[in-house]
Amino acid sequence: MIQNWHREMLIVLPISVAGVLVGLWIDRLTSTLLFLLIAYLCWQLLQIHIFNAWQRAPKSARPPYSVGIWASITNLAKAQRERARKRKRKLSRMLAGFRESSNALPDATVILDEKGRIEWWNDAAKNLLGLDTKRDRNRTIAEIVPDSIFNDYLLGGDYHHPQQIPAPLDDNTSLEIRIVPYGKGKRLLQARDITRLQQLETVRRDFVANVSHEMRTPLTVIRGYLEAISESGDEAPLGEWQHVVSQMRQQTDRMQRIVADLLLLSRLESQEQTVGQEEVDVAELLESISEEAKNLSGGEHRIYLNTDAGLRLYGIENELESAFSNLAFNAVRYTPAGGSVAMHWYANGDKACFSIKDNGIGIEPEHIPRLTERFYRVDIGRSRQSGGTGLGLAIVKHVLTRHGSVLDIESEPGRGSMFTCTFPAYRVCRIEPERPRRLAVH
Ligand code: ADP
DSSP, rough: OHHHHHHHHHHHHHHHHHHHHHHHHHTHHHHHHHHHHHHHHHHHHHHHHHHHHHHOOOSOOOOOOOTTTHHHHHHHHHHHHHHHHHHHHHHHHHHHHHHHHOOOOOOEEEEEEESSSEEOOOOHHHHHHHHOOHHHSSSSSHHHHOHHHHHHHHHHHSSSSSSEEEOSSSSSSSEEEEEETTTTTTEEEEEEEOOHHHHHHHHHHHHHHHHHHHHHHHHHHHHHHHHHHHHHTTTSSOTHHHHHHHHHHHHHHHHHHHHHHHHHHHHHHHSSOOOEEEOOOHHHHHHHHHHHHHHHTTOOSSSEEEEEETTEEOOOOOHHHHHHHHHHHHHHSOOOOOOOOEEEEEEEHHHHHEEEEEEESSOOOOGGGGSSTTTSOOOOOOHHHHOOOOOHHHHHHHHHTTTTTTEEEEETTTTTEEEEEOOOGGGEEEESSSOOOEEOOO
């Protein structure tokens, strides 16, 4: 650029000097200089005009005359234009590649604008969601997928978890829908065919339920005979077999508990997700659970119960009883003799909470995220010894999920644990003003 300024000066200076000389010679210095200035200005205006026309129509118009500074300006503009062309070509190639790979995906991908209108979709979306190239561009996705669960998901704005819905074209196909927000109000919708996965899940669930069901009768018979044998001890002393029979009874009891828990879990899994509107008197329920916990403890723990008697829940009583009693019995089983267990049923804003706190053995932090998995136990030996099945917290989690509730676990090894179940406002029902009831069961 500086070099070109020099070139511009090399043109302007000689002309100015010549103008001064001519002006002096004809004794008209001012008018000669004025004439030269106007001529220079007109030249520059002409170049600007040509440059402007060339910028607007680079293919048809001609560039400015390549003189002085204009040589540099023209070259710079040409280089920039070339760079932009290359960038555009690269972006087009990338876009084509992205479209090609998106079309190769077996999952449907749809781009939605801020108003939920469809901007673009891949080939799989045509088959899974029934999108049509001509008909559906700029229509809203809610018109194409008229499913109430999907619409609640789309409008709800909470896209942390995917949703399962039947495919709009075929009720026998199940889709897992996931929405990912990006950019300014845009959303990427992905739909995956999970029919086969669901079939496998049903096969697994049915298998577990059938096996558990089939095992129930033989176990009851074995248990009955073992009971009869141990009770007939007076007539024919069992001698050294006494210990063996007692072990067999213990193990049969354990198997019966596992079978009962497995059957309960498959019932929870196979029933409708929305649970009933039965009004559950949680305070009363907890009183009977605390009595059972006292029996389990055999008087070796201090058990406290603090409830808000007017606070009730819409739900299924026997399911809630299973969940709360599992938590209460765990607290007793994992707290050494002399320890305490405190249960609390209270309102937290418009939500309701059940918390149970013990000062028992506690849980190492790395185990906490996995505790609600089936058969996950921190210490298998201890769990078996205390009569555990490894399914208690899995049942708790299922029951709570069915009631729209979440389980929060806080624990410190050696100091104790606190399990809190929080129920959403729509499950809460208050029958009278707050009336706390405190019970300490020893
Ligand atoms: P289990 O029948 O073995 O108790 P659960 O599913 O009820 O199975 O619990 C899973 C594991 O979580 C238990 O094996 C135990 O290690 C741990 N756990 C549950 N509750 C407590 C508690 N209150 N204190 C310490 N550990 C607990």
